[in-house]
Amino acid sequence: MTATWRRRVLVVEDHALLRSLVAEAFTQRGFEVAASPSAVEALRVLDDADPDLLVTDIDLGSRPNGVELATILRERAPQIAVLFLSNLSLEAAAAQARDTVAGASFVNKGAIASVDELVDAAEAVLTDRPVRHVSGAEGAQGALLRLSTAQRETTRLLAEGLTNAEIARRRGVSVRAVEKSVARVFQALGLVGDDATAPRVAAATLYTATYGNPRSGL
Structure with missing residues (x-):
């Protein structure tokens, strides 16, 4: 019997409740999910997780931050898709990422109504359609x-x-x-x-x- 291929996502978020909600949403969409509270822990489980997609907050409360984590993962696996989940505006998030994470997408936590929208954004990222769910900076x-x-x-x-x-x-x-x-x-x-x-x-x-x-x- 042929095994069904499942997309894999590594969720890195230091807030436990949000991490749990995001992980559950991806699981319900058929993803194989690995969730970590920090970049250090994410790097420990990286080989076993073997993700197609990284979904990470930028500010993880400690170093490495999300941008640094994504940079490390891209060096090891250039094909991995990256979606930043952040409270930062698009401009601020882009300033954090600079040119180190080419093709990364951004979702502002305040600009999405539900975790389902986040998973929709991830689906777009995996099909090479960059997303920008942001709050206006006024x-x-x-x-x-x-x-x-x-x-x-x-x-x-x-x-x-x-x-x-x-x-x-x-x-x-x-x-x-x-x-x-x-x-x-x-x-x-x-x-x-x-x-x-x-x-x-x-x-x-x-x-x-x-x-x-x-x-x-x-």
């Missing part, structure tokens, strides 16, 4: 994504909790130069002129919500 988040590279780096360091003096030491510039850069960031993000808003806290919160926690190494 307002302050849109302004953050339009910052220059230098300004975005300043905002990242703010999100790390660094003072202006610490940022100056980290970047090898004067404190005055950092003060000017921070002021330009606040202006660009619309965080000036409101006495009720603490610009430094607001900028750090916005960066973390958009790009993930910089302290996690992402």
